[in-house]
Amino acid sequence: MTTAVSAVDLTKAYGPTRALDGLDLTVRSGEVHGFLGPNGAGKSTAIRILLGLVRADGGAAAVLGGDPWRDSVALHRRLAYVPGDVELWPDLTGGEIIDLLGRLRGGAVAARRDALVERFDLDPTRRARTYSKGNRQKVALVAALASDVELLLLDEPTSGLDPLMEAVFQQVVGELRGEERTVLLSSHILSQVEKLADRVSIIRRGRVVQSGTLAEMRHLTRTAVEATTAAPADGLDRLPGVHGLEATGTRVRFDVDGDHLDGALKHLGGFGVLSLSSHPPTLEELMLRHYGDGEAA
Template identity: 50%
Template sequence: MTKVVNVQRVQKKFGKFQALTDVSFSVDAGEVVGFIGPNGAGKSTTIRILLGIINRQAGEAQIFGKDVWKDSLEIHKRISYVPGDVALWGSLTGGEIIDLFMKLHGGGDKQKRDELIRRFELDPKKKAKSYSKGNRQKVGLIAALAVHSDLYIFDEPTSGLDPLMEAVFQDEVEQLKQAGKAILLSSHILSEVERLADKVVIIRQGKVVETGTLNELRHLTRSTITLETSDELTDLANITGVHDFQQQDARTAVFSADNQCINDILVAATKLGVKKFESVPPTLEDLFMRHYEG
């Protein structure tokens, strides 16, 4: 795979405050990378460095093999960016702003623009000052998606959108991925990241605490087990690897289990006569909360 974004041991300070410490990750062509963490974790600072808005103190940050600070103008010709709160010119209409953004980028696909306006249900003739936050986001998304780019950076892109419009955005990202585009998606909607991302980067207090595919990360937390047996199963609560054991009746229980212990649990359950054994793998939200619940 071709590395489109390559960030290695990037550091950034604001005065005495260490905003980023040795942040490293990459985004390949045809890959969606979910970049998650709460407010203040360092997501937007990292994205501003990638966009060449602020400079790093240490480390390397490259897009298309070029330095994000020195070669920012050249890089910007091939990227699309949507922030979490799109600021617009109030006296212009949504359609005029979309066309202006497309022209500034260097053209774009007018047929695609019209299709996106229809799909996102935007009235392009209204003045931007009359738009809600959701409609402002739509303008930014349409402008970004209507031009030809090799890298798309989305920072909380669906903030203010209703679930139907979120689904439209997710469908568009799937199409970009199929076309071999690279996508960095920072989002607080974990289900959105879980659906779209090939790889997840979790950042906490300016440090990357986990990175990998969802399947690679799922070993870090526990599966939820629903078990029904022929005989009484109270003793299963004492098996190594069983946690939060909740018995619904004498022969039915729901509990969480360490993945490496599931075989031992299943062997013990088999002796009681298994009637139902349902295992649900951990979600991205489980992984996320593992790092932030404390």
């Protein structure tokens, strides 16, 4: 399997702020790679380095086998980018901008452009000045998705889109996966990454703290359990792998590590379970595990 994007030990400082602090990232060809992190974690800085807009202070990055700074123009013919906050030339219409960007990249597929304009419900005759944020975002999305490129770098691409358009976006990206195109999708919309990504990298304070498939990540995380028992459930706090126990009378709530779930449930069974709910961790909880103070618990 070839690698579309690889970054090794990237560093970048803006004055005293270390935006990237030894970031490692690997995106395999043909996968949709989720790039998750809160605002200010360094996602955009990393992507701007991969685009050759900003030069890394240290480390090495390769995009589609090339050097993102040195070979930027050649690489940009083979990739497309959508920022999270799209600014357009106020005097140009959306249609003009889509065509222009496609042509500057070396040509977009006209049929796909028209289909995307239709699907995203965009009026291409309006001047960019009159577009809402969501509409500006659509212009950039159509321009990027209509071009025939190998790699899409999407930096929180659906900010400002309504849920309907968000769904369209997910459909279109799903179709891209069928075409063996690579997508690096940076986001803090966790459900979006959950639905689309094959693999996920979690970035925090300029470093990737965890990377893998969602299945692998679940393996590392806990399950949230809430139960009501006939008799007060004692002794849970002595079980291995149980965290954050809250007990009020016959109701308990706790998190349990994946490999200790079985033991915890068996223990609960001894008190006569009246109701039980458990759910796999959402990506929100995955994030909390890395950004909250959960690690100490």
